Amino acid sequence: EDQVTQSPEALRLQEGESSSLNCSYTVSGLRGLFWYRQDPGKGPEFLFTLYSAGEEKEKERLKATLTKKESFLHITAPKPEDSATYLCAVQGTGANSKLTFGKGITLSVRP
Amino acid sequence: DSGVTQTPKHLITATGQRVTLRCSPRSGDLSVYWYQQSLDQGLQFLIQYYNGEERAKGNILERFSAQQFPDLHSELNLSSLELGDSALYFCASSVDRYGGTLGNTIYFGEGSWLTVV
Numbered sequence: 001e002d003q004v005t006q007s008p009e010a011l012r013l014q015e016g017e018s019s020s021l022n023c024s025y026t027v028s029g030l031r032g033l034f035w036y037r038q039d040p041g042k043g044p045e046f047l048f049t050l051y052s053a054g055e056e057k058e059k060e061r062l063k064a065t066l067t068k069k070e071s072f073l074h075i076t077a078p079k080p081e082d083s084a085t086y087l088c089a090v091q092g093t094g095a096n097s098k099l100t101f102g103k104g105i106t107l108s109v110r111p
Numbered sequence: 112d113s114g115v116t117q118t119p120k121h122l123i124t125a126t127g128q129r130v131t132l133r134c135s136p137r138s139g140d141l142s143v144y145w146y147q148q149s150l151d152q153g154l155q156f157l158i159q160y161y162n163g164e165e166r167a168k169g170n171i172l173e174r175f176s177a178q179q180f181p182d183l184h185s186e187l188n189l190s191s192l193e194l195g196d197s198a199l200y201f202c203a204s205s206v207d208r209y210g211g212t213l214g215n216t217i218y219f220g221e222g223s224w225l226t227v228v
Binding site: 031032034036041042043044045046049087089091094096097098099100101102103104 | 113115142144153154156159166167169199201205207215216217218219220221222224
């Protein structure tokens with residue numbers, strides 16, 4: 001069974017203080033690893049898909065990287081508007097294409 | 112805006128009742144997924160439909176059922192509701208090129224808040 005573990009559960013940063021969010025996963029065969037951002041009471045918003053170890057993707061202050069066991073979401077010089085819950089999910093190579101999610105990391109950026 | 116539409120946005124109902132949640136997927140998407148999100152459980156996969164057929168089942172209770180119609184919209188039916196069923200229910204959709212080696216990006220709606228009292 002696919003499993004995703006995210007750490008830490010919560011992270012508080014000062015504006016401009018860079019950090020990384022960790023996602024560890026086990027999956028029988030990786031079709032894709034996904035990062036989503038979720039604001040309170042809203043639906044998850046798609047950020048990135050990573051397909052193979054060594055791949056990196058960037059969007060504004062966010063950069064996602066992938067190894068065979070982990071993914072990192074690096075946040076450079078965060079702003080208060082980056083405060084949200086960041087969700088990691090894996091999609092395995094099965095007949096279905098469901099995502100298995102971690103519990104998320106709640107990021108709070110103080111001005 | 113992801114393009115996935117869910118109704119109703121909020122719903123309050125009594126224990127023992129039955130409700131129906133509705134979802135319209137993004138234009139062109141054949142797969143519809145239903146997820147439940149509660150504070151302590153995170154996002155839990157319930158069920159997936161692909162082009163009208165059930166493709167995968169997750170942790171869906173027997174009191175819950177879903178279907179996907181010929182126009183690809185989907186409904187999630189929740190019956191004999193209990194207090195513990197209070198949660199955010201998300202619908203998501205993807206193109207789902209079955210058999211492809213690359214992942215299918217799944218886009219989520221804004222959710223239906225269900226409160227059982």
